[in-house]
Amino acid sequence: MNHMHWPALVTLAALTLCFATVATVGRARGKYGVAAPATTGHEMFERAFRVQMNTLENAVIFLPALWLCAFFFGPLTASALGGVWLVGRVWYAVSYLREPRSRGSGFVLAFVAWGTLMIAASWGVLRGLIGA
Amino acid sequence: MNHMHWPALVTLAALTLCFATVATVGRARGKYGVAAPATTGHEMFERAFRVQMNTLENAVIFLPALWLCAFFFGPLTASALGGVWLVGRVWYAVSYLREPRSRGSGFVLAFVAWGTLMIAASWGVLRGLIGA
Amino acid sequence: MNHMHWPALVTLAALTLCFATVATVGRARGKYGVAAPATTGHEMFERAFRVQMNTLENAVIFLPALWLCAFFFGPLTASALGGVWLVGRVWYAVSYLREPRSRGSGFVLAFVAWGTLMIAASWGVLRGLIGA
Numbered sequence: 001m002n003h004m005h006w007p008a009l010v011t012l013a014a015l016t017l018c019f020a021t022v023a024t025v026g027r028a029r030g031k032y033g034v035a036a037p038a039t040t041g042h043e044m045f046e047r048a049f050r051v052q053m054n055t056l057e058n059a060v061i062f063l064p065a066l067w068l069c070a071f072f073f074g075p076l077t078a079s080a081l082g083g084v085w086l087v088g089r090v091w092y093a094v095s096y097l098r099e100p101r102s103r104g105s106g107f108v109l110a111f112v113a114w115g116t117l118m119i120a121a122s123w124g125v126l127r128g129l130i131g132a
Numbered sequence: 133m134n135h136m137h138w139p140a141l142v143t144l145a146a147l148t149l150c151f152a153t154v155a156t157v158g159r160a161r162g163k164y165g166v167a168a169p170a171t172t173g174h175e176m177f178e179r180a181f182r183v184q185m186n187t188l189e190n191a192v193i194f195l196p197a198l199w200l201c202a203f204f205f206g207p208l209t210a211s212a213l214g215g216v217w218l219v220g221r222v223w224y225a226v227s228y229l230r231e232p233r234s235r236g237s238g239f240v241l242a243f244v245a246w247g248t249l250m251i252a253a254s255w256g257v258l259r260g261l262i263g264a
Numbered sequence: 265m266n267h268m269h270w271p272a273l274v275t276l277a278a279l280t281l282c283f284a285t286v287a288t289v290g291r292a293r294g295k296y297g298v299a300a301p302a303t304t305g306h307e308m309f310e311r312a313f314r315v316q317m318n319t320l321e322n323a324v325i326f327l328p329a330l331w332l333c334a335f336f337f338g339p340l341t342a343s344a345l346g347g348v349w350l351v352g353r354v355w356y357a358v359s360y361l362r363e364p365r366s367r368g369s370g371f372v373l374a375f376v377a378w379g380t381l382m383i384a385a386s387w388g389v390l391r392g393l394i395g396a
Binding site: 005008011015038039056063 | 200
């Protein structure tokens with residue numbers, strides 16, 4: 001068994017989460033009468049839109065960190081941290097849609113997971129560069 | 133010949149499409165007098181801006197799906213589906229700029245291609261995880 | 265020593281830059297009183313927000329170009345061009361926050377680095393496809 005299947009599985013879950021936030025915006029367009037290309041006009045639509053954008057922004061910096069950690073530190077550590085990130089991002093999305101001010105805990109959990117991935121990846125990359 | 137050149141070629145085409153939608157926004161800023169950092173103010177600018185954002189959002193979930201499918205299912209299947217995605221996204225961009233309500237067909241075509249990439253990638257990843 | 269450590273290092277730096285622009289938006293929300301989910305309301309907040317979005321958009325097309333160039337052309341060329349891109353993007357971010365009209369030079373530098381990455385990657389991919 002190739003351990004790289006685990007970060008691949010985390011990646012598929014992260015892509016599915018991104019898609020779910022996009023689908024939520026699509027539904028909110030219809031439900032709250034915000035026709036494209038507008039991105040403002042109803043508080044609930046704007047929440048869904050911000051969740052989508054924030055999830056996307058975070059996925060863009062998460063996926064490369066996940067794979068750098070997988071290749072230069074270890075795929076199982078990367079996948080475990082990636083799982084924590086996923087929990088934090090789902091928590092964030094659900095909380096934000098209910099009440100923007102409650103989004104902090106999930107956001108912080110995902111951020112800590114991302115920061116740890118970055119530190120582990122940097123450790124692996126720098127260790128390799130100095131030939132250790 | 134390494135079959136991974138084909139998903140690489142699809143990736144280069146997708147990046148070029150992203151760049152083309154960014155360039156369209158840049159031109160629309162001048163043409164319709166929407167100075168940065170504003171992102172609203174003229175319907176035609178807002179269409180170009182939404183096309184750019186939507187293309188970007190979709191590229192973020194497309195490229196990892198393309199490469200997971202290439203590595204865990206097969207590079208030629210991935211590249212063929214990636215070609216369909218490209219056709220759908222170009223169709224979407226051109227339609228949206230003309231008339232936002234006509235964007236559906238290209239969007240759906242690209243979405244079906246992406247969904248198929250995700251299913252093929254998941255199949256390959258899960259098959260590997262259960263040791264088949 | 266594996267030369268792929270160099271594009272990995274450039275990627276870590278690019279992710280850190282993305283994070284820095286996100287953190288700047290977070291601080292600007294508090295400083296200029298723009299509560300989520302709003303993304304407008306104060307010129308200085310809007311500058312920080314546009315820098316974040318533009319950095320993100322560019323990172324999305326930069327990272328795949330960097331790695332395609334690294335694998336299909338050469339990791340050291342890719343990393344050197346990636347370093348130029350980083351300098352351009354930091355210059356852009358700092359300039360834009362001070363004065364949006366001065367953002368041109370850094371933007372152009374990063375764009376030229378990206379274009380060169382795309383050309384080198386395309387050369388490597390096409391050379392492989394024709395079996396050279």
